[in-house]
Amino acid sequence: MTVGTPPRVDVAAIDAALGTVRDPELDESITSLDFVGSVAVDGGIVTVELRLPTYFCAPNFAYLMVADAYDAVVQVPGVESVIVRLLDHFASDEINAGVAARRGFAGSFPGLADDELAELRLTFRRKAHRAGQERCASALVRAGRDVADLAAASLDDVPPGPDLDRLRRRRLDLGLPAADDAPLLVDDDGTPITVVDLPAQLRLARTTRISIDGNAAFCRGLLDVRYGRRDEGAAG
Amino acid sequence: MYTKNGDSYFIVDGHIHAWDATPANQANRYGEGFINCFYDYHRNLSPEDQVWSKEDFFKQSEERILKDLFEDGYVDVGIFQPTYLTDFYVNGFNTTEQDGVLAEKHPDKFIVNGSWDPRDGEAGLEALARLAERWQLKGVKLYTAEWRGESKGWKLTDPWSYRYLEKCQELGIKNIHIHKGPTIYPLNRDAFDVADVDDVASMFPALNFIVEHVGLPRLEDFCWIATQEPNVYGGLAVAMPFIHSRPRYFAQIVGELLYWIGEDRISFASDYAIWTPAWLIERFVDFEIPEDMTEYPALTTDVKKKILGLNMAKLYDIDVPEQLRLPESAEGAIGAEPEPVA
Numbered sequence: 001m002t003v004g005t006p007p008r009v010d011v012a013a014i015d016a017a018l019g020t021v022r023d024p025e026l027d028e029s030i031t032s033l034d035f036v037g038s039v040a041v042d043g044g045i046v047t048v049e050l051r052l053p054t055y056f057c058a059p060n061f062a063y064l065m066v067a068d069a070y071d072a073v074v075q076v077p078g079v080e081s082v083i084v085r086l087l088d089h090f091a092s093d094e095i096n097a098g099v100a101a102r103r104g105f106a107g108s109f110p111g112l113a114d115d116e117l118a119e120l121r122l123t124f125r126r127k128a129h130r131a132g133q134e135r136c137a138s139a140l141v142r143a144g145r146d147v148a149d150l151a152a153a154s155l156d157d158v159p160p161g162p163d164l165d166r167l168r169r170r171r172l173d174l175g176l177p178a179a180d181d182a183p184l185l186v187d188d189d190g191t192p193i194t195v196v197d198l199p200a201q202l203r204l205a206r207t208t209r210i211s212i213d214g215n216a217a218f219c220r221g222l223l224d225v226r227y228g229r230r231d232e233g234a235a236g
Numbered sequence: 237m238y239t240k241n242g243d244s245y246f247i248v249d250g251h252i253h254a255w256d257a258t259p260a261n262q263a264n265r266y267g268e269g270f271i272n273c274f275y276d277y278h279r280n281l282s283p284e285d286q287v288w289s290k291e292d293f294f295k296q297s298e299e300r301i302l303k304d305l306f307e308d309g310y311v312d313v314g315i316f317q318p319t320y321l322t323d324f325y326v327n328g329f330n331t332t333e334q335d336g337v338l339a340e341k342h343p344d345k346f347i348v349n350g351s352w353d354p355r356d357g358e359a360g361l362e363a364l365a366r367l368a369e370r371w372q373l374k375g376v377k378l379y380t381a382e383w384r385g386e387s388k389g390w391k392l393t394d395p396w397s398y399r400y401l402e403k404c405q406e407l408g409i410k411n412i413h414i415h416k417g418p419t420i421y422p423l424n425r426d427a428f429d430v431a432d433v434d435d436v437a438s439m440f441p442a443l444n445f446i447v448e449h450v451g452l453p454r455l456e457d458f459c460w461i462a463t464q465e466p467n468v469y470g471g472l473a474v475a476m477p478f479i480h481s482r483p484r485y486f487a488q489i490v491g492e493l494l495y496w497i498g499e500d501r502i503s504f505a506s507d508y509a510i511w512t513p514a515w516l517i518e519r520f521v522d523f524e525i526p527e528d529m530t531e532y533p534a535l536t537t538d539v540k541k542k543i544l545g546l547n548m549a550k551l552y553d554i555d556v557p558e559q560l561r562l563p564e565s566a567e568g569a570i571g572a573e574p575e576p577v578a
Binding site (some may be wrong): 053055056057058060090096105108109111112113114115116117119120123124127198202203204207208210211213214215217218221222224225226236 | 265266269270272273276277279280281347363386388408417421422423424425427429442452454455456459460481482487488489492495496568
């Protein structure tokens with residue numbers, strides 16, 4: 001796009017871009033999960049290698065992470081082309097080739113898929129959002145707030161911190177109100193949760209949060225035994 | 237039987253295998269990848285002194301299985317859950333016939349389950365009838381992520397699946413164990429979703445649907461449907477070993493299950509040979525919900541007795557010695573029935 005010498009690719013900017021890519025199921029960034037095996041910059045060509053906790057991790061989520069990594073890195077200034085390589089996965093070849101050729105998910109798995117992954121992504125964004133609400137609501141209850149009273153709470157009732165930041169980001173993902181005066185507890189389409197529904201909804205949200213957090217910890221453990229802990233001297 | 241502090245527990249291990257994952261039996265890279273994945277589960281969640289070599293993990297001798305389960309492992313009855321994986325392993329990974337060899341030699345110790353696959357159509361229905369007759373099946377284990385040629389999986393709501401469930405009913409196979417895996421058709425769907433269990437559990441109220449791994453990694457979806465379907469149960473395979481590596485998470489899983497589905501529908505399993513039952517049982521009997529988790533009820537001795545054996549014994553009509561039984565408890569969950577999500 002630019003005329004003359006392209007800007008040098010800033011590796012830190014690549015890392016930051018990859019930090020915006022989340023595992024949709026575990027609701028954490030692929031950098032904090034240590035799924036980025038390596039990043040190599042050669043002029044304007046960036047090669048990213050991703051690795052997952054198991055050979056059989058679900059191919060749809062794997063595809064989303066590879067495609068999202070591609071989309072994030074290609075926007076970094078100076079990047080001319082991006083290669084994202086998923087390593088050691090049963091569907092590495094299909095996913096890597098499909099993302100490189102911009103074939104989409106169904107085009108990458110001909111005959112095995114009947115749609116793209118928008119619905120799957122939405123389902124898991126909603127789960128992440130419910131879990132995020134529960135984290136903030138439980139913190140308020142632990143601080144002494146009555147559960148029935150939570151229906152009237154808004155985001156600015158939650159003490160500032162990572163849980164609130166995370167919840168706001170999930171709201172923005174879903175196009176839901178994220179301002180200070182937005183209700184703390186809303187359903188998937190933004191309707192405030194009523195006092196009547198609140199106990200059951202909060203209970204289910206807690207189970208969702210436990211499931212997500214537990215899976216994330218399990219996956220971290222599996223990644224560690226598969227590749228060794230990063231601090232044990234593995235290169236990259 | 238396991239005894240601690242004067243209390244004795246009848247043990248049913250609800251999910252065990254006699255598998256062959258030796259390199260000679262691996263048909264392709266998927267067979268190799270599958271057992272590597274299991275081995276990583278094993279290494280990740282076992283106490284250090286319980287970690288086996290890869291060679292030991294590939295296949296277990298009859299002597300070893302008997303020792304791990306019944307001599308060292310306190311198990312009274314073990315239930316074989318086959319996982320065929322005939323696309324990955326030359327002779328299959330763990331078939332009814334493989335399990336049956338042991339079960340036939342030790343009929344007082346093992347129950348052998350069968351399996352079916354709706355993609356086998358009409359011929360599979362006849363094969364199921366023969367399998368049921370041959371092994372006197374009381375249960376089947378279904379793996380919905382099983383690959384079959386081009387197909388990467390199936391759902392319980394696939395048309396042929398209903399025919400097989402009807403056949404199970406007709407043949408007196410009342411326990412349907414369901415194991416979800418990472419793939420399904422179509423691949424763009426969440427393969428771990430248990431909504432199909434909800435459908436068939438409503439449609440076949442006389443069958444028991446035991447969801448393996450308590451629905452993990454979708455604990456919330458499992459709890460939600462199991463609360464509404466009285467014939468849905470949760471098997472603790474894979475959840476159990478968290479008792480060692482992440483005891484607080486284990487407490488949360490058990491606490492959530494007690495809340496949503498109650499103490500009568502949760503059952504113990506080691507997932508042998510991924511883990512061995514001895515240490516899991518010892519730790520479970522010693523386990524208490526941490527004091528600060530006040531939202532959960534206590535894990536009493538009676539609840540532990542049910543989870544470790546009595547609940548599964550009931551599903552399989554296993555005769556439990558008089559002194560190890562408990563008085564019948566009221567059915568239903570401890571927690572209040574939640575309102576449906578609006």
